[in-house]
Amino acid sequence: MTGNKQTLEELSQEYRDTIPGDLRQTHSFDWYLDTLYEDPKVARNAHQRVADMFDYYGTEYDEADGVVEYELAAGDPIEDGENTFYGRVVHRAIHEFVNKVKSGARGLGPQKRIKLLLGPVGSGKSDFDRQVRRYFEDYTARDDGRMYTFRWTNLCDIIPDQDPADDVVRSPMNQDPIVLLPQDQREQVIADINERLDAPYTIRNEQALDPASEFYMDRLLAHYDDDLEAVLENHIEIIRLIADENKRQGIETFEPKDKKNQDETELTGDVNYSKIAVYGESDPRAFDYSGAFCNANRGIFSGEELLKLQREFLYDFLHATQEQTIKPKNNPRIDIDQVIVGRTNMPEYRDKKGDEKMEAFNDRTKRIDFPYVLQYSEEARIYEKMLRNADLPDIIVEPHTLEMAGLFGVLTRIEEPDATKVDMVQKAKAYNGEIDESEDVDVKKLRDEAAEKADIGEGMDGVSPRFIGDEIAEAIMDSMHRDRQFLSPLTTFNHLEENIENHGSIDADDFERYYRYLEMVREEYKERAIEDVRHALAYDIDEIQRQGEKYMDHVMAYIDDDTVEDEITGREQEPDEQFLRSVEEKLQLPEDRKDDFRQEVANWVSRRAREGETFDPQDNDRLRRALERKLWEDKKHNINFSALVSSGDMDDDERNQWIDALIEQGYSEEGAKEVLEFAGAEVAKSEMEE
Incomplete structure (x- = not known):
């Protein structure tokens, strides 16, 4: 048994190396302002951050299809290619998805729409959605994707009825610290950092503080005679925010359940009953920000089988998309910032598409077709x-x-x-x-x-x-x-x-x-198996080279309206049209297309000659196949195909030679025997029919 034995110390060090350096650090609000001026992208919204994420891992533009292939999906660099996506139509779907996210990043409208991945079962839409969430976690753990939130501290020192367990309270919605600034002052900062921003979008943030944070801000400002600096210096700590689906932090998945047991609080949050006795039912501190939209703030909301939800349940998505707010029961509206992605299969889509009562929901949806691979x-x-x-x-x-x-x-x-x-x-x-x-x-x-x-x-x-x-x-x-x-x-x-x-x-x-x-x-x-056996039985590199040179001599004479020297007599003769057609017909080239093909191979030979390369028919796939097939036609009448089916009727050395030739094409020994017998039977059958 080989391999190194890993010690606990080594494993622990590897783990520490994967953690961002400032994960456990706290910073002042003043530090955060300096950071914004140094790197304005720290204050990006969710669409902007997700859009940049796709570019961060690498892109390649396919000019033929007019599609950007994103390495995140095409190469999966994190997992070394384990979760790659294949197919022209799939990469086009991913291209369209990213385009909608990037349009949303610029504020063009899609930021207020559900990105609905529509496709048949097993088309890969769920895998792609999962891939996006996985990479968002990784991206936010890197310097290029970093984001921050804040927490309130020392609240019991100022607010008399504050529960000691709530002396330190994290921003319930993981909001960007910039929302702590009043709107006028915030706009001044945003205008300044946009002048320093190198991006195709501008930073925007018009969100209000969540109700609990608004409550703390009001109480603290009243205590400090509206001295905002005192509040931010004494009661705010800036902390790193890393998306984590398992912690329901910046990423949330939501799926349909039993219709009778599912209600809107799963999306928008509900009263924290353990806090009602402490604060009272109408106090914003008694609200539990555990809804899916709350958890997904600053990141990605993923709705699994979204259209299987009841129609009434989908109404919550109307405000979440168009107005980018949620409205919990008996609570004020809460601003949200997230990329809302939905997935659905064809039956549910057809059912909801024809429902007039779903018109408003459908209008707030951007459909991205995620079809099966067609290559x-x-x-x-x-x-x-x-x-x-x-x-x-x-x-x-x-x-x-x-x-x-x-x-x-x-x-x-x-x-x-x-x-x-x-x-x-x-x-x-x-x-x-x-x-x-x-x-x-x-x-x-x-x-x-x-x-x-x-x-x-x-x-x-x-x-x-x-x-x-x-x-x-x-x-x-x-x-x-x-x-x-x-x-x-x-x-x-x-x-x-x-x-x-x-x-x-x-x-x-x-x-x-x-x-x-x-x-x-x-x-x-059957055609491919026969082709492989044909290659094994009749393949002769020297003969193909000779026939290829003969074909090109006659082609060049034909194009130049010249003569060619006869191989036997040495006399000049017209190009052998019968020989030329015997090669071209193996590619099923009709008479009216022979000139195009001849000119094509002539140009190919001339181009190679200019580059100093010698003629080799092996390097031209179509010509090689035509010559191989002609050689097969010339030799097949001397091959006993019936003997291929029964090993007892064939010389062992000859049979082993053919098996070895098939092994060189990638077959196993037993597989070579099977395809030899299969193709032999098919060819023998066609020979008898002829």
């Missing part, structure tokens, strides 16, 4: 992450397994295109960034067409990654029980097919369609 290679990365984060058995995941599972998921989510122009698999490939070689595919038109057909948006329905991930997990365990040390696409397909009708989230009306999609995926896998 199957990115979907495969979700499953890779799932396996990477698990205690995976000693098993090899064979090539194409996760991608084909992802392809099935994507097919269930995309709208069916015009079949006369492109089929479902071609559309999925186009979304995946693959260029169709047989016809022009306009991805933008496909997306526009889908947007017109979809109820809310493409990717908002279909099979969830959670369902497919569960079946992959089952397939792994099934393989282990059968002493198979590999997971293949064929095993995964079987588990998907067996359990489509057993999954509660899949509607019975979709069964037939999903089975059809699964057959499409099987067919796509």
Whole structure:
């Protein structure tokens, strides 16, 4: 057993190193004023701080899509990539979410709206919401994200009826210390610090003190003959505020419960009955600021399954958003400052959208569609992450397994295109960034067409990654029980097919369609398996190089309207059109597109020559595949495909050579045998049909 033994002293020191240096320190109000002038961002509001948080961890602009990818989601630097998000549509959703937060930071309106993440089950909206909260905790613990609040001290010295247990009282709403200044004086300070501020927004704060703090301020000012300086010097301590979801400090999550047992006090707070006997029911000191909106002040309020709440319960969100206040029972309004995020699934959204009585709530909502991933290679990365984060058995995941599972998921989510122009698999490939070689595919038109057909948006329905991930997990365990040390696409397909009708989230009306999609995926896998076997059986680097050079000689002669020397006779001859087409047809290039392809590869060769690089068909993916397929066609008639299915009919050395070639492509030995037999049977079948 290897590894260092950690002592308690070492663990304790590591813990101390993670704590901000001023976490336990207290400061004077005068110190806080100096800090504001040195770093005005300390006084940011919640939207401004969250907006800066996204930029702090890194960004990358995707010019093609016009989307900013935020490292917080795309890379997860805190957890070393453990919780990353994949897919063009998902990063667009995150981009739109951050845009709304940044608009709110500038005071453009979204600061007074609920940011509602709308998507199907398992689309990742909850994970993203959790990620935002996790990073907000981390950001506020760093110098760039620091914020402060205050506490009242020595209250019993001045206020006769103050409970000794309340001699020191923390700001109940964790308000920014600047609210301790009267509005006129506060505006002077804010104007000064805005002149020093380097940011795309300005600092604003028009909040009133919470009722309890207002009570203390009034009593203390009366005692000191309105000497504000005396109050702040003798009774205010400035303390660091770090968001902490577990402590319900600067972050709060709220979820629906039993309708009969849930009331508005869970949001706005309630009377502290233990204090009524001390202060009386109407005294602001007897109020318990434990509501979700109170706890989330200065940070993030997260509403889980928000639209499952009763309509009457949602009315509290109207003031919280538009007026940025809450109104507890029998208490004055309380100002709040927070980014309000809600999450909901499709059924609840459709139900509330058609409710006329929800018009005011809907008007205060900014919807951000959070769809399923629509790129199957990115979907495969979700499953890779799932396996990477698990205690995976000693098993090899064979090539194409996760991608084909992802392809099935994507097919269930995309709208069916015009079949006369492109089929479902071609559309999925186009979304995946693959260029169709047989016809022009306009991805933008496909997306526009889908947007017109979809109820809310493409990717908002279909099979969830959670369902497919569960079946992959089952397939792994099934393989282990059968002493198979590999997971293949064929095993995964079987588990998907067996359990489509057993999954509660899949509607019975979709069964037939999903089975059809699964057959499409099987067919796509068959082509890929044959391609891998073709590569193993007929791959010859020297022959591909020779054929590639011959192809380019004839292409250049064709473009220059020149002749080419015959390899055997040495005589000059016209370019061999039959040979050229025999290569190009392997890419299913029609006659009317041959000139484009020939010019494309000619330009590629010329560009490499200018850069001093020699011609190598291996470096051009399309040309390489065309030459490999031609070589396969030339050799396949000499291969006994039926023998591939039965190892007893084949020379062991020859079979082992092919298995080794497949292992080089990422297969396990047993997986190579399976795909060799599978592809051999399929090719033998097609040979017989021909």
